[in-house]
Amino acid sequence: MLVFGYPHLSTPKFRHIRAIEDIATSKNDEIVWFYAREDREFALLKHCVHCEIACAVRVEEILDFVLCASLKPTYLIIESTPAIYQGIAENYMLDSKVLCVITHKEQIATLAQEGVDGVVFSSWLV
Template identity: 40%
Template structure:
């Protein structure tokens, strides 16, 4: 299980972006992320995929999972523990990892029991 944002576990920084122009200023060792609702025409996802930029995207629908998995997203971030997303990712052998946002360490066990790929602390995305 992947764990991002825990103080004891080293992890690449996740950097929010609003547009393509911001990507060039972010070191390759960091992961850019954005909300799928900001990427209506998938321009951010397409650009990251073409330029081989590691990125994460907050999603809310299964169709977004499938689209961004095909656009090379390293991670998709869910607000809720939606096991159906993980089942689809496993069924189709997607390389994209499913992360669920959490607030406290005690939630890790709950997410692990659902078989989700990983968690990311909400403060780590701020």
């Protein structure tokens, strides 16, 4: 299980971006992330994948999850119903890893039992 943002683990930070120009201000050891709500974010995802930039897309609906997964981002970030999203990822053997947003370390054990690929602390999504 991947764990991003736990104080005793060295993992890359996630940096929120809104446009392609924001990528230039991100550090090499950061993973850029953005929401999948509008067409401009899909263009942003296409750019990151084409340029081989590690990226994460935060999705709120199954349709956006499936559409984004087809472009193969590094991570797909979700907030709720992790078993449903993880099931889709496993059923279709997606290349992207499913990360669930958490706020407390105790949530890690529960999500590990549900088979989620990983977690990211909300404080790590800067």
